[in-house]
Amino acid sequence: MAETQYYEGLGRRKTATARVRLYPGGDGTIIVNNKPADEYFGREWDLRHLAEPLILTDNVNRFNVSVLVKGGGITGQAGAIRLGIARALLKADPDYRPTLRKYGLLTRDPRAKERKKPGLKRARKAPQYTKR
Secondary structure, X not given: OOOOOOEEEEEEEOOEEEEEEEEEOOOOOEEEOOEEXXXXXXXXXXXXXXXXXHHHOOOOOOEEEEEEXXXXXXXXXXXXXXXXXXXXXXXXXXXXXXXXXXXXXXXXXXXXXXOOOOOOOOOOOOOOOOOO
């Protein structure tokens, strides 16, 4: 019994984590948490954002994409999937590295919510100063 071959990539963004699998010989279907991607993501921007690595490497209709994503919000999840797809594509063909690197798709975005500090209202907002 032959096991189905796939390429796996892990992507993270803020508090979202995505486990991405690329199945070769597909028709470009993207499934996110057992739902079609256009059903899972309401905004068109998020769909374009997560498919960017496939579009730039001209692999839109060569792979089926299966994703398990959890944590964070919708946009953070789309960013995590984007990084996961880029990493999985790199495993499929290392020649994609210059293209993916050029568009910044292999770099994990380190920005996250800054913690609240004592004596402040939020991370940086201080209470209003009163002279008298």
